[in-house]
Amino acid sequence: MKAIKYIGLVIFIIAITIFTGTLFTGSFGLTKAEVNEYVETQGYKSEVIKQELEKATVTDEELSIFEFSSRVRDAYQASNNHYDDLIAKYDADKNWDKKGEQFQYKIYGKPHTLSYNLAKKAGSGFVKENAGLMWWLTFGLGSIGALLFILPNLILLGAPGIKNDGIFHKAATNRGWIAWLVLIYLVTFYLALYFRADYVVNWTFILDPISEFLNGGEASQWFVYGFLYCTIMSVMAVRMYIKYRHNKYQIMRTTSVLFFQIVFAFLIPEIMTSLNMPGYDFKNAFPLDYDFFFEWNIKSLTKSGGIGVFILVWGTILTLVIVPLMVYFFGKRWYCSWVCGCGGLAETLGDPYRHLSDKSLKSWKLERWVIHSVLVISVLMTVVTLYCYFSGAESLLGINSQWIKDTYSFLIGAWFAGVIGTGFYPIFGNRVWCRFGCPLAAYLGLVQRFKSRFRITTNGGQCISCGNCSTYCEMGIDVRAYAQKGENIVRSSCVGCGVCSAVCPRGVLKLENGSMDGRINPTEVLLGNDINLMDLLNQK
Amino acid sequence: MEHIVIIGNGISGVTVARHIRKNSDKKITIVSSETDHFFSRTALMYIYMGHMKYEHTKPYEDYFWEKNRIELKKGFVKTIETQSKTLHFAEGGTLQYDKLVIATGSKPNKFGWPGQDLDGVQGLYSKQDLDTLERNAPDNKACNRAVIVGGGLIGIEFAEMLVSRKIPVTFLVREDSFWNGVLPKGESEMISRHIKSHHIDLRLSTNLKEIKADKNGRAKSIIITETGEEIDCNVVGLTAGVSPNINFIKDSNIETDRGVLVNRNLETNIPNVYAIGDCAQQREAIGNRRPIEAVWYTGRMMGEALAQTICGNTMEYNPGHWFNSAKFLDIEYQTYGWVFAERGRPEYERHFHWIHKDDDKCITIAYHKDTNVFLGINTFGIRMRHEFFDTILTQKWTVDKVIEHLAAANFDPEFYKLHEKAIVSQFNTETGSTIRLSKKGWRKIFA
Ligand SMILES: Cc1cc2nc3c(=O)[nH]c(=O)nc-3n(C[C@H](O)[C@H](O)[C@H](O)COP(=O)(O)OP(=O)(O)OC[C@H]3O[C@@H](n4cnc5c(N)ncnc54)[C@H](O)[C@@H]3O)c2cc1C
Numbered sequence: 001m002k003a004i005k006y007i008g009l010v011i012f013i014i015a016i017t018i019f020t021g022t023l024f025t026g027s028f029g030l031t032k033a034e035v036n037e038y039v040e041t042q043g044y045k046s047e048v049i050k051q052e053l054e055k056a057t058v059t060d061e062e063l064s065i066f067e068f069s070s071r072v073r074d075a076y077q078a079s080n081n082h083y084d085d086l087i088a089k090y091d092a093d094k095n096w097d098k099k100g101e102q103f104q105y106k107i108y109g110k111p112h113t114l115s116y117n118l119a120k121k122a123g124s125g126f127v128k129e130n131a132g133l134m135w136w137l138t139f140g141l142g143s144i145g146a147l148l149f150i151l152p153n154l155i156l157l158g159a160p161g162i163k164n165d166g167i168f169h170k171a172a173t174n175r176g177w178i179a180w181l182v183l184i185y186l187v188t189f190y191l192a193l194y195f196r197a198d199y200v201v202n203w204t205f206i207l208d209p210i211s212e213f214l215n216g217g218e219a220s221q222w223f224v225y226g227f228l229y230c231t232i233m234s235v236m237a238v239r240m241y242i243k244y245r246h247n248k249y250q251i252m253r254t255t256s257v258l259f260f261q262i263v264f265a266f267l268i269p270e271i272m273t274s275l276n277m278p279g280y281d282f283k284n285a286f287p288l289d290y291d292f293f294f295e296w297n298i299k300s301l302t303k304s305g306g307i308g309v310f311i312l313v314w315g316t317i318l319t320l321v322i323v324p325l326m327v328y329f330f331g332k333r334w335y336c337s338w339v340c341g342c343g344g345l346a347e348t349l350g351d352p353y354r355h356l357s358d359k360s361l362k363s364w365k366l367e368r369w370v371i372h373s374v375l376v377i378s379v380l381m382t383v384v385t386l387y388c389y390f391s392g393a394e395s396l397l398g399i400n401s402q403w404i405k406d407t408y409s410f411l412i413g414a415w416f417a418g419v420i421g422t423g424f425y426p427i428f429g430n431r432v433w434c435r436f437g438c439p440l441a442a443y444l445g446l447v448q449r450f451k452s453r454f455r456i457t458t459n460g461g462q463c464i465s466c467g468n469c470s471t472y473c474e475m476g477i478d479v480r481a482y483a484q485k486g487e488n489i490v491r492s493s494c495v496g497c498g499v500c501s502a503v504c505p506r507g508v509l510k511l512e513n514g515s516m517d518g519r520i521n522p523t524e525v526l527l528g529n530d531i532n533l534m535d536l537l538n539q540k
Numbered sequence: 541m542e543h544i545v546i547i548g549n550g551i552s553g554v555t556v557a558r559h560i561r562k563n564s565d566k567k568i569t570i571v572s573s574e575t576d577h578f579f580s581r582t583a584l585m586y587i588y589m590g591h592m593k594y595e596h597t598k599p600y601e602d603y604f605w606e607k608n609r610i611e612l613k614k615g616f617v618k619t620i621e622t623q624s625k626t627l628h629f630a631e632g633g634t635l636q637y638d639k640l641v642i643a644t645g646s647k648p649n650k651f652g653w654p655g656q657d658l659d660g661v662q663g664l665y666s667k668q669d670l671d672t673l674e675r676n677a678p679d680n681k682a683c684n685r686a687v688i689v690g691g692g693l694i695g696i697e698f699a700e701m702l703v704s705r706k707i708p709v710t711f712l713v714r715e716d717s718f719w720n721g722v723l724p725k726g727e728s729e730m731i732s733r734h735i736k737s738h739h740i741d742l743r744l745s746t747n748l749k750e751i752k753a754d755k756n757g758r759a760k761s762i763i764i765t766e767t768g769e770e771i772d773c774n775v776v777g778l779t780a781g782v783s784p785n786i787n788f789i790k791d792s793n794i795e796t797d798r799g800v801l802v803n804r805n806l807e808t809n810i811p812n813v814y815a816i817g818d819c820a821q822q823r824e825a826i827g828n829r830r831p832i833e834a835v836w837y838t839g840r841m842m843g844e845a846l847a848q849t850i851c852g853n854t855m856e857y858n859p860g861h862w863f864n865s866a867k868f869l870d871i872e873y874q875t876y877g878w879v880f881a882e883r884g885r886p887e888y889e890r891h892f893h894w895i896h897k898d899d900d901k902c903i904t905i906a907y908h909k910d911t912n913v914f915l916g917i918n919t920f921g922i923r924m925r926h927e928f929f930d931t932i933l934t935q936k937w938t939v940d941k942v943i944e945h946l947a948a949a950n951f952d953p954e955f956y957k958l959h960e961k962a963i964v965s966q967f968n969t970e971t972g973s974t975i976r977l978s979k980k981g982w983r984k985i986f987a
């Protein structure tokens with residue numbers, strides 16, 4: 001069994017090495033005709049860009065993606081410089097008409113995105129030509145290796161029960177060197193995905209066939225991310241099923257997040273795209289889905305007829321009615337640990353890191369400041385955007401609509417949710433984003449705290465203050481602080497993962513929905529002393 | 541300002557300190573020779589098993605003590621001079637008190653076995669014991685086998701710890717079934733089987749004769765009394781119960797027996813000196829309770845009660861209905877009210893026992909054979925609600941009524957398979973009753 005595990009590990013490492021290695025393969029170059037065609041379809045007005053791109057990409061040399069990217073970016077830069085020079089010149093000449101004319105020739109867009117679009121056409125090589133084989137060598141081998149590593153646990157871990165032995169002894173789960181390596185890999189991955197899409201264009205070649213099958217188009221880096229996300233969640237869900245096989249709540253919850261990820265976040269949007277509809281994730285609620293009310297989205301939805309309008313209405317109802325109503329009945333957990341994609345990754349890939357969250361009072365304070373600020377900013381951004389959309393203005397209250405959207409997308413959307421939120425799993429735990437950053441979680445949390453039937457009931461005086469519950473709370477809630485006082489746990493951040501209840505060796509905690517009365521019970525009830533003393537304590 | 545000094549920073553000492561602070565402005569000092577800060581002794585096993593680090597076992601963050609003006613002093617109290625109200629420390633120095641609380645807990649029992657003080661022989665009580673174990677048994681290369689002597693709650697935890705590091709364990713238990721001085725037969729036997737299923741070499745009806753040393757004075761083997769068999773091992777765990785940790789008090793004026801003798805107000809024979817927790821011994825046992833109650837919950841309750849007394853609101857230690865819990869490897873155990881084992885069972889106590897076919901869940905309900913009044917329940921592998929049983933014990937429900945409403949007592953996580961139906965039907969068969977399981981939630985029943 002052990003041997004199988006190690007073989008699995010080796011296979012997995014080989015797969016991930018191949019996967020990473022593909023990035024450095026292939027050669028990139030275009031023909032004159034291709035450049036011509038591209039410039040035309042893009043509708044560039046610049047008279048120099050074609051020539052610049054030809055210089056950069058029509059070559060006999062075998063360009064790597066990095067070199068190709070650098071040349072393409074230079075080409076665009078050169079074109080823009082050319083017109084900037086003209087602008088400066090006409091400005092000096094005070095020739096306003098001429099100066100004004102030049103702006104139409106400039107080409108806007110993020111350099112690496114421009115380069116990605118060309119690279120997608122320019123690439124050739126083994127990976128692109130053998131996408132199927134490469135799929136097997138990466139996704140296929142990786143999944144097989146990981147499963148070989150995970151499945152023997154069914155026997156190795158022994159009878160069903162709590163399986164936390166050695167967690168704080170292992171370099172992978174106790175912030176050791178393995179954890180740091182994983183962190184570096186994940187952070188690099190996210191940086192590339194968000195800011196250097198052209199560098200990972202080879203990955204998209206691997207998935208082109210699958211993408212074409214599903215939605216009729218080539219794979220983008222987001223398709224790669226979505227597919228990888230589903231693969232990782234599926235494999236790690238198997239791990240969850242084995243680890244928590246004695247606990248039906250965990251099994252159901254894992255199945256639920258997996259279903260919503262694969263069907264709602266991945267398949268339905270792809271199928272919608274193939275039917276020429278806007279691809280939409282029906283469970284992704286605003287303000288987690290922060291660009292739902294951005295002009296481009298509203299425009300694209302209103303342009304796509306009935307379905308688009310339906311999505312607009314659905315998205316609005318989801319946030320304003322369904323979300324709070326469900327939180328009232330079941331607590332925030334129905335979303336955060338049963339439906340949400342971010343939560344889904346956190347509960348599968350992130351489960352081995354759940355004990356790394358910070359439980360100090362300080363971090364709780366920080367959490368409340370940060371997460372509620374993000375909520376306020378996301379709402380503010382949306383108000384500004386909508387106002388500008390309907391009024392045609394560029395800003396509201398001195399806040400420029402484009403600026404706030406760009407800043408939010410960059411800082412919150414990319415850095416917080418991706419790079420830090422997931423990249424830092426191995427060091428700060430698996431719910432950094434959900435705890436400190438997610439505006440939807442903040443909103444759900446407010447409802448949960450003040451108007452919900454959900455609570456974690458404490459079983460009278462049975463707590464022995466051991467600390468397992470607090471340690472394994474991914475949200476950094478000091479569960480024990482409540483349990484040892486005999487107090488129910490009603491906290492806005494609780495995502496209802498149920499692990500505190502699972503790990504408690506004394507059966508003290510139970511996630512429940514019930515009447516609002518007595519949900520937050522007075523402290524010191526029933527710790528064991530007889531009623532009189534308790535009355536006295538309660539009078540305080 | 542009155543100075544309250546508490547010896548011992550365990551659950552009882554810390555609880556009394558916290559509640560004195562809640563109710564007054566008195567000066568409070570907690571003395572301990574064990575650790576700088578309060579930690580949860582019950583969690584010691586999880587540190588060794590790698591579920592937690594020592595840091596996680598501290599119920600309060602380190603800033604808590606200063607913020608609440610509770611002074612912490614590290615030191616070992618050598619003698620107590622009650623006349624001058626002075627503590628003398630082994631490290632030198634003294635401390636004056638106005639009121640003194642003795643909360644020094646327990647120490648592992650040693651019964652004079654030859655070799656009991658050798659290297660490699662240890663109990664499992666203090667943080668130091670844990671550190672010693674980490675040195676004695678870091679893994680199964682340094683420790684090829686461990687022998688645990690004494691089949692109680694700490695013994696089974698000790699065995700589980702070693703098993704988590706794949707160290708082979710031989711578990712010597714004096715009784716002919718695990719913990720059957722406390723658990724009725726059916727339960728005790730189920731747990732015995734469970735222990736064996738975890739590949740622990742459980743030896744029942746077996747006593748330790750002696751521990752043998754190698755030439756370096758380290759334990760190398762043990763001899764069994766009954767068979768004379770010699771078992772090679774590197775670590776011997778002594779877990780044959782605990783007794784009050786009060787040697788340093790024996791020479792003072794404070795009256796002691798096995799523990800520090802106290803009345804219901806937790807006062808000793810000396811005014812302004814109190815004792816609580818594991819080290820306190822009631823002059824007269826309270827109800828079915830033992831005079832010395834060495835469990836977490838009672839330490840906490842005594843601390844709460846004594847704080848009231850010290851703050852001028854004299855209050856007896858008046859524990860409610862008995863409850864307790866433990867975990868035997870994978871099987872959780874809870875008890876509410878009284879369920880006696882074969883030994884010492886009152887003549888009027890009758891049992892209903894149900895066991896699941898998987899051999900990992902069972903319950904025993906005790907009731908009065910004449911009045912049918914429910915006396916208590918032991919539950920294994922099924923969590924039950926404390927508040928439910930506390931209420932019905934006070935209301936003196938009959939066993940029939942308890943069985944009928946058993947579903948309301950369930951405290952298992954959502955979606956768990958429920959067993960009340962099976963339990964009710966077995967009860968009906970055994971007693972010829974026709975009870976139907978009620979679906980009412982527990983709040984509805986008591987409303
Ligand atoms: C491994 C283990 C598991 C347990 N599990 C459970 C459980 O699951 N449920 C349960 O109910 N109970 C359990 N217990 C028992 C429970 O931990 C004790 O009943 C409880 O800790 C006693 O608390 P206390 O405050 O009375 O004393 P302690 O916690 O023993 O604290 C006494 C403190 O006083 C210090 N001290 C003693 N003498 C001196 C001196 N002369 N000078 C200075 N300091 C001194 C000691 O070093 C110690 O730190 C367990 C015990 C152990 C060892």
Ligand code: SF4
Pocket residue numbers: 462463464465466467468469470479480483484503504505506507508509
């Ligand atoms: S895990 Fe259970 S016993 Fe331990 S501190 Fe939490 S509630 Fe208390």
